[in-house]
Amino acid sequence: MILAFVEHADGQLDRLSAESLALARRLGAAVKTGVEAVAIGGESLAAAVGRHGADVLHLAQLDDGDAYVPDAWAAAVGDRIGALGPEAVVAPGSVRGLEVLAVVAARLGLPLAANCIDVHPGDPWSVTRQRWAGSLLEEATLEGPVKLLSAAPHAFPADEMVAGATDARIEPFAPTIGERERRVRVARRLAPETGGVSLTDARVVVGGGRGVGSAEGFAMIEELAGLLGGAVGVSRAVTSAGWRPHTEQVGQTGARIAPDLYIACGISGAIQHIVGCKAAKTILAINTDPDAPIMAQADYAVIGDLREVVPAIAAALRRS
């Protein structure tokens, strides 16, 4: 059996969990075994996990309800591994999915392959996983009596359903949770700051890199973003120089964006930046160097100094 750890929000199956069920289903087919799911709370998920191919939904009943208590969640998953003996456990490529699985792996003393995009059961199992946030792929073998894997975000389809599927059968269980598993928990939640177009939701992002030259230089980037109702994004060179706050950083250690249009101004296109912006539908690069790596990613380009090009575009937009 392949066991999939799934998460939910407001009673709905979370998207990355649906993706990890798609990986679990592929493994189930390859090993000729079934797929079952394990969740903390979430009776309402039976239909959704059934449609995504799980026959059984193991529901942990924890005293903390569905509050996030990571070691307790890991203990619950570990409890089902002990009781059910799955061939593999698959987690979503989310913050919680990754850390719950890491605790499980540490407690069982088993290896864990994070962010897999392809998995082939065999002897041994082989996986393809992301390095450098997906700029490089690693092919590796994975040992252990239970294979522990997480699915890389967006590597597997979230909308793949099993035709004629029925609701998963709910099997509640009550794992034993000690006080030590309750030491770490969310003590309080704070509301998001409001105001402005958020970088990850914006339809247009105007990005500025080292080529902008200074903190003051960003006035023209902001102006263009404002005219297009978009947000400002920056490369790591810019935040490291202290020109802009880290919240605006796009890339491996910043935000992953997927706007309709990304305008990369004075950004050379280091791989760490590209992984953050390559999901943009269209990329327009403005750069003095026609051979900059960003050109290999761009759909359109203007060759020139952004300090001339950006104000000219702003002026043309105001005229139009």
Added chain:
Amino acid sequence: MEILVAIKRVPATGGRIVLTADERAIDTRHLGFTVSPHEECAVEEAVRIVEAGGGSVTAVTLGPEVATEQLRDAMAIGADRAVLLETDGREWDPMETAAAIVDAVQAQAAAGTPYDLLLFGNEAADTGDYQVPIRVAVALDLPWVTGVKALELRDGVAVARREAVGGGWEEFELPLPAVVAVKEGINLPRYPSLPGRLRANKKPIDRVAPTARPSGPTMSRLRLPREEAHEVEILGRGADAAPRVVEVMRTLGVVRS
């Protein structure tokens, strides 16, 4: 406050990755090396905590002799000493890396000055295994938190804040000693000053031979993701290109009317 901060030497890859002929490593002949970004911030955070409240910072890395460059970088911005868990350059998997760090932490405790705080980067820039800090915490039975973007220490408690799923923040309170994995953005790391660099050269580096216990995942080869063939359309040069750019924006439907 005794703080251990774990760092990793990674290549500064730039615009594209080139692999070695055997496809088992990045060709680094023309590359510089750096401390993995989240970990640069972990060092800065450790130094700020000690500057504010006293104590000392030890930087640790697992790697070959050349990784002392990154330990010197950490000491140049204020770490007091360093430990090199010296390898022959083989890539260690996350389980054995964590076990080697655990051994170093336990050795320090046995020597009478246990660490109060173990700081890590959230994940290494290169291998992205997302598990070493948690494995260390579980082995030492310490409370832990990852993804931390704000950290405050008060009365033996670490108050750590991270971005919550769906927006906003979630805050954890951990009794010390604890394991905290931070993300870039928690602070803006300082640049090392020249006197800082000179001082770093005089600070001690302990060399320890860690115990190898490979357990996987075991890398067989690396490869670059397939890129679709991509044609870039040059819209023009300089300011004269502006009307064409606006035309394209209209076609894309992103110009507000």
